[in-house]
Amino acid sequence: MGLIDQMRAGDRRALARLVTIVENGGDDGRRALAKLYQYTGQAHIIGVTGPPGAGKSTLVNEIALELRRRDASVGILAVDPTSPFTGGAILGDRIRMQPLGHDRSIFVRSMASRGQLGGIARATGDVVKVLDAAGFNAIIVETIGAGQAEVEIAREAHTTVVVEVPGLGDDVQAIKAGILEIADVFVVNKADREDAQKTQRHLQAMLQLGGVPREQWDVPIVMTVATRGEGVAQAVDAIQSHLQHLKAGGYFGERERQRVEREFRMILQGLALGLVQERVGAAQREAMVAQIQTRRIDPYTAAERMLAEALGVGEAR
Amino acid sequence: MERKIRVLVAKPGLDGHDRGAKVIARALRDAGMEVVYTGLQQTPQMIVDAALQEDVDVIGLSILSGAHMTLLPKVTQLLHAAGAADVLVVAGGIISDADAEILRREHGIAAVYGPGASTNEIVDFIRRSVKPERFSGAEV
Numbered sequence A: 001m002g003l004i005d006q007m008r009a010g011d012r013r014a015l016a017r018l019v020t021i022v023e024n025g026g027d028d029g030r031r032a033l034a035k036l037y038q039y040t041g042q043a044h045i046i047g048v049t050g051p052p053g054a055g056k057s058t059l060v061n062e063i064a065l066e067l068r069r070r071d072a073s074v075g076i077l078a079v080d081p082t083s084p085f086t087g088g089a090i091l092g093d094r095i096r097m098q099p100l101g102h103d104r105s106i107f108v109r110s111m112a113s114r115g116q117l118g119g120i121a122r123a124t125g126d127v128v129k130v131l132d133a134a135g136f137n138a139i140i141v142e143t144i145g146a147g148q149a150e151v152e153i154a155r156e157a158h159t160t161v162v163v164e165v166p167g168l169g170d171d172v173q174a175i176k177a178g179i180l181e182i183a184d185v186f187v188v189n190k191a192d193r194e195d196a197q198k199t200q201r202h203l204q205a206m207l208q209l210g211g212v213p214r215e216q217w218d219v220p221i222v223m224t225v226a227t228r229g230e231g232v233a234q235a236v237d238a239i240q241s242h243l244q245h246l247k248a249g250g251y252f253g254e255r256e257r258q259r260v261e262r263e264f265r266m267i268l269q270g271l272a273l274g275l276v277q278e279r280v281g282a283a284q285r286e287a288m289v290a291q292i293q294t295r296r297i298d299p300y301t302a303a304e305r306m307l308a309e310a311l312g313v314g315e316a317r
Numbered sequence B: 001m002e003r004k005i006r007v008l009v010a011k012p013g014l015d016g017h018d019r020g021a022k023v024i025a026r027a028l029r030d031a032g033m034e035v036v037y038t039g040l041q042q043t044p045q046m047i048v049d050a051a052l053q054e055d056v057d058v059i060g061l062s063i064l065s066g067a068h069m070t071l072l073p074k075v076t077q078l079l080h081a082a083g084a085a086d087v088l089v090v091a092g093g094i095i096s097d098a099d100a101e102i103l104r105r106e107h108g109i110a111a112v113y114g115p116g117a118s119t120n121e122i123v124d125f126i127r128r129s130v131k132p133e134r135f136s137g138a139e140v
């Protein structure tokens, strides 16, 4: 029996190993994905993002416990940044998730962001597929909200929860990260702090400025004190209502279609690049870069020529 | 394809501070490893559960409480029972030479480091000891 069958039979070690294989990518990773893809598409994928220290992990822990009370099994993927200098990482989200430790219906995995942009979304999306194929009802992905990477990861989720906290210079925060566009649910955590009402009002005003709600969904703002579990049931209500709304309104299928198409396109791009690298010598590619740099050719024409050369046809288009 | 050595750093037992564990965690990160840090007051069961979910190659345990002769063998026993005896376990802390010897010989602790050990030494040991085949070729 292969790892995927073992995982589907509930073997947590097989699941853990498959996550490693898929995270590492390469041929082994691709083979695994090809085999398990047929089992995906079942889970509710929930993204949780927000600034460092906002209480995301504490909240994810509480959300998972609440989902368990509602009889859902939960897979958690907690992503922390890789150090750009050393390539290493300290993954500390588990510290706040100790209460989840011994429940067999919960699985927590920490992951370093490793490569650059697109790569984070790729690896995260692929690991989510493994958890999905393992049969978890809900999958929560925690990422630090720091801009583009999170926007990309948010597009992998059905429901994106943006966690804000009082007193972080809210005005810039929300606009800067394009956070309004990705939030399906806002959580103002650390509501035990005095400025919490102000943050809530501010977000409210920002949402109203945004005009017509995307997908006819009024983004709710939920106040929580994650350390005491307060407001968590309301947060989970909001998360579950959002999924129901997507499905009832026919938006779910459209989102999935867009996501799948985006993924397909990204993979195609990667393959095309791989093909060029395989079939056109490094010296020739470098020469082309030099020509672009000295303005003797524009990058579009250069790319077309190179692709044509790799494909062995006169012109790529 | 990117392969990183993954290490779980934890502090079993009830004593209160985790400075040593954090120093090690940072040193391993700086050596390019991915360190899952789970913090204080971990029971052997919690440590092993986390190590299995995280599919780590190494468990690094920092222990100052004096309970090393009960806690450390418990960790390797649980790993063994879970079919995960291939996970390397190293320990650091205030452990006598005699105890260290017993831990290594009888309880499957791969290495024991005293308070004076250099982090380089630990990094080198892990790099040398993690078996490359852990990374490859399982049937999916």
Ligand SMILES: Nc1nc2c(ncn2[C@@H]2O[C@H](COP(=O)(O)OP(=O)(O)OP(=O)(O)O)[C@@H](O)[C@H]2O)c(=O)[nH]1
Pocket (backbone or CB within 6 Å): A051, A052, A053, A054, A055, A056, A057, A058, A059, A093, A096, A144, A189, A190, A191, A192, A193, A224, A225, A226, A227, A228
């Ligand atoms: N006062 C207060 N503190 C909280 C609350 N929720 C979390 N905290 C504290 O905030 C700190 C950070 O919590 P985490 O859950 O680790 O935050 P995080 O957003 O996951 O942090 P990173 O993953 O490092 O970005 C911890 O000390 C928590 O105890 C809350 O509702 N109120």
Ligand SMILES: [Mg+2]
Pocket (backbone or CB within 6 Å): A056, A057, A058, A092, A093, A142
């Ligand atoms: Mg966190």
